[in-house]
Structures are given as structure tokens and as C-alpha cells.
Amino acid sequence: MKDSKETETSVQRPILMSDHDQKEKLSPVHKLEGNSRNNFINHVRPRFISERVLSVFYTFCLGGLSFLAFLMLGITGILLMFHYQPGASSGYSSVLTIGSVIPYGYIIRNLHYWSAQIMIVTVNLHMVRVVWTHSYKPPRQLNWLVGVGLLVLVLVLDFTGYLLVGSQESGAAATVAANLLKQIPGLGTALAQIALGEPSALSGSTLVVYVWHCAVLPLAMLWLQLYHFWRIRRDGGVRPL
């Protein structure tokens, strides 16, 4: 009896109701939970959730898994920073050192690599799920734009990570990227310098790329993700089909 009562009150009606109706008839999810841990977990959810979307097979946790991958990338990335040295000659050799000399270095690097690869997949599948459930519809357009921005940031982070390996292939990629940016009239040359520094044709690892990859882009991404979550809470999350 107690459980059925909890079901009635903790699972809310669709968000399609007006805000006034929601306040009058429904209780916020987080108020119904008994301890602070649950309150925190519920706090990242919208205030009102349709019972129909309370299934793991509706969202497949793809947004949450993408964030988990981001956290793993942050932790393993910080550990890699202890031993990585950017530079045309030092980048590649420090990657080899991490992989073969540093204790557990290869595991940390492999975790960093695979988290990044899986994150690309989960982010794309998350976007497909959002479109499939029409969860970009008003009032969620701004959050959709934030999501597209996050997708671009993920791709740029992945690219800069590839450059930091410092191999010949990364040098070729950096050269192609620099030449492409230089195609932009007026701004191109300066933009290439700002984005990539002065990569050699044989190594894409530069201090500029390193700072973008380890500081600027992750911080921008973290801020956008927190804003993304806040918008989900404010605008509502997944729409019921």
C-alpha cells in the first residue's frame, strides 16, 4: 500500500500541463525522496516527469553516459598531464614513455582513448534519441543548440587529442587543418595560428594545442554541460512519444 502511494506521488504527470496546473496538482519529485543522496540525484531531473518516460529503454541513459565518459576523460587526462610534454619532438616520445615506462601508464592512456571513442558514439546516439522523441521542440530549442555546440566541442577535443600524439599522422592532420583554416578570407592565417600554433609537418603536438585540449575546451564543455543539465531541469527533459 505504501509503495503504491509512492508511485502515485513520486511519478508525475506529463510536462505538457501548464506550470500553474503542475504546482497545484503535482508534487516535485525531489521532495518525495528521503535522503540527501536521492535529492541530489533527482535534482538533475526535471521537476515533473511523465511516467511513460521512466524507463531506461526510453533514453538508454545516453546523455548520462556521455557525461560519465567526460568525467573519465577528465580524470585520466589529469593523470596523463603528469608525464606528457607537448612539442614537436617531446610529444611523441612522452606518449611512448607513458605507454611503456610509467606504471599503469598504458592503462590510463587506453582508458582515455576508449572513453573518448565511446563518448563520440554515445553523444551521437543521444542526439538521435532526442530527435526520435522530438525532445527538441519548444521550449527546448535553446537546449538543442547547446547540445549541437557540445557535439562540435567533442569533435574538436577529439581532434586536438589526436594531434597531441605527435606522430607523423598527427603532423599531417595539423598541416591539413592549418591549410584549411587559412582558406578563410581575412581571418584564416591568424585563426590557424591561434588554434594550432606552429605545428611541424611531422608532429601536430604544440603547446597551443595542448592548452586548448587540456584547459580551454574542457572548461568550456563542462560549463556548457552544466547549463545543458540546468536547461533540462527548467524546460523539461525527454518528451513521451
Added chain:
Amino acid sequence: MARSPINNLKENEGIAALIFLILCTLLAFKISPGVGTSNLAPAVPHATAPWIFGPFQVLLLYLPPWLGALAVPALIIIGLAGVPWAAHYWGDKWGMRIFSALFSLVLILLFWFMVKELWWTRL
């Protein structure tokens, strides 16, 4: 005894996170990513992009750089960003159609890249 759906969902999310972590760890132990070619080695004749940027490499093979690597990707991003407004003004189906067209284009280019660069060139 009925369980609260929200608690059930949270448990499932926890299980999904555990599966994700186990998968990452297994991959990390079993498959080491390559480190490419040393910059002290003789120059490689042809560099293959990582799979994520395969579509760019295919576009660059057949289109001028400004079109293949700047204009087309920019149009794809702008198209994705505009999906909510396309659905709003032209109807729900158009939002889905635009997204499907753009996503399919990227997937086709990725498949093209994998066949051409990762398979044919290594035969």
C-alpha cells in the same frame, strides 16, 4: 510489491554506468590504441585520418578544400542547429527528414572512408 518507477530507473541508470565502466576497462586492457609513426622515421606516403574525421577526408578527396572541409561541414552543423525551427515552421516530419538526411550523409561518408581507406588501401 510494486516498486517506485523513479527508483527503478535510478537503479537501471546505475547498472548502465557500471556496464559502461566495465566496457571501457576491458577495452583498455585488451586493445591498445596505436601511436602512429614516429617523426624520426622515414616520411609516410599517405596519412589516414582517425575514423571520426573520415568523412572530412573523403570530402577532401573529391571536393575543393573550401567546399569539402569548410562549407559542407558548416552547412551540416547549421542544418542540425536549425532542426527545431524547421519542425516548427514546416511541420514535425521536416525536422525528422532534415536530421535524417544530414545524419545519413555523414554515415555514408564514414562508410565510404572505411571501405576506401581502411579496407582497400590495406588489401
